[in-house]
Amino acid sequence: MLITIAPEAPPSTRTAILAAALERGFQAQAMANGRGGQVIGVAGSLPVEQMELGGIVDVQAIHKPFMMASIEARDRSVVTVGDVAIGGGLPVFIAGPCSIESKDDQIEIARAVKAAGANILRGGAFKPRSSPYSFQGLGKEGLEALAAAREVTGLPVVTEVMEPEQVDLVAGYTDMLQIGSRNMANFPLLKRVGRSTVPVLLKRGFAATQEEFLMSAEYIMAGGNTNVVLCERGIRAFDAAFRFSLDLNVVPSIKEVSHLPIIVDPSHGTGRRSLVARMAMAGLAAGADGLMIEVDADPDHALSDGYQTITPVEMGRIHRRGMALVEALHGFDDADDLVPDVAEAVRITSIEDAAVELERIA
Numbered sequence: 340m341l342i343t344i345a346p347e348a349p350p351s352t353r354t355a356i357l358a359a360a361l362e363r364g365f366q367a368q369a370m371a372n373g374r375g376g377q378v379i380g381v382a383g384s385l386p387v388e389q390m391e392l393g394g395i396v397d398v399q400a401i402h403k404p405f406m407m408a409s410i411e412a413r414d415r416s417v418v419t420v421g422d423v424a425i426g427g428g429l430p431v432f433i434a435g436p437c438s439i440e441s442k443d444d445q446i447e448i449a450r451a452v453k454a455a456g457a458n459i460l461r462g463g464a465f466k467p468r469s470s471p472y473s474f475q476g477l478g479k480e481g482l483e484a485l486a487a488a489r490e491v492t493g494l495p496v497v498t499e500v501m502e503p504e505q506v507d508l509v510a511g512y513t514d515m516l517q518i519g520s521r522n523m524a525n526f527p528l529l530k531r532v533g534r535s536t537v538p539v540l541l542k543r544g545f546a547a548t549q550e551e552f553l554m555s556a557e558y559i560m561a562g563g564n565t566n567v568v569l570c571e572r573g574i575r576a577f578d579a580a581f582r583f584s585l586d587l588n589v590v591p592s593i594k595e596v597s598h599l600p601i602i603v604d605p606s607h608g609t610g611r612r613s614l615v616a617r618m619a620m621a622g623l624a625a626g627a628d629g630l631m632i633e634v635d636a637d638p639d640h641a642l643s644d645g646y647q648t649i650t651p652v653e654m655g656r657i658h659r660r661g662m663a664l665v666e667a668l669h670g671f672d673d674a675d676d677l678v679p680d681v682a683e684a685v686r687i688t689s690i691e692d693a694a695v696e697l698e699r700i701a
């Protein structure tokens with residue numbers, strides 16, 4: 340159940356709910372509700388009315404299986420990474436190479452993507468590669484290179500963590516922990532990052548349903564880390580012409596059912612450099628809170644994913660046109676976003692409205 344408590348509720352209300360849940364063996368987790376109050380998700384049913392607690396605003400016994408991630412739980416979440424807000428209205432641009440290749444290269448690309456409009460730097464130090472013989476990433480040396488690039492540019496950084504045992508190490512160097520597509524259902528890893536306070540970028544498993552994706556977010560939130568950003572990165576479809584197919588349906592669809600921000604990765608989502616810019620625009624048009632794009636100074640010689648990596652110049656174009664696109668679509672979801680002439684025409688073409696209109700004229 341979801342229990343919302345008012346900002347002015349006595350602290351004893353929260354304590355009593357958590358204690359009652361503990362007593363019954365129900366997992367319970369509190370988080371801010373975005374309106375100054377708190378919401379407590381309890382994995383079970385408590386007799387809240389009989390507990391006579393002050394400051395309870397709302398009790399929802401029926402909710403989605405992804406209780407804490409559901410839109411019913413709280414206002415839209417804004418996740419802060421360094422000084423960058425994700426979900427706050429302006430799209431974020433996360434850019435950088437697939438893998439970190441050296442300290443100098445990472446600093447060079449960090450400078451370039453910053454000039455191109457990126458506000459968060461990416462780069463993998465621990466890489467989940469399809470082949471054990473492919474470059475596996477620089478490991479700790481890569482993390483140091485990433486931190487050096489952050490130092491030089493001031494950009495917050497995101498990098499992937501693949502094992503529960505690595506979480507402390509990686510968290511020591513990064514502003515955001517990335518969970519890769521192949522690990523979306525690695526529950527021990529999700530539980531472990533759930534106990535961290537570092538924001539998490541959760542990429543969708545390429546064969547995961549929307550609900551499975553949100554249940555993985557729920558795992559992280561149930562552990563206490565509510566700073567989760569989702570990332571659509573393409574699913575496996577039937578057409579061998581594409582490495583993956585970007586499933587943009589989930590962007591507006593997830594916004595209907597969850598308060599979590601969601602970004603789009605058109606690099607892995609297409610697997611083809613020439614498709615990235617258009618699909619980046621499509622992602623923003625679908626309502627994404629940002630983009631994650633693989634960018635390298637010399638994509639043809641990148642140690643991984645070069646075929647889907649673009650240059651900083653192309654990234655600058657995506658940023659400039661993307662910002663303009665988001666501006667043009669501002670207010671698109673508002674109910675009063677009507678085209679006046681059409682609204683007028685529709686009003687008098689429905690039979691009932693036409694009858695009313697004729698009576699008025701007569």
Ligand code: PEP
Nearest residue numbers: 437519520521542572607
């Ligand atoms: C990546 O972002 O470099 C990556 C490996 O992505 P994914 O987990 O989506 O394949």
Ligand code: MN
Nearest residue numbers: 437633643644
């Ligand atoms: Mn990659």
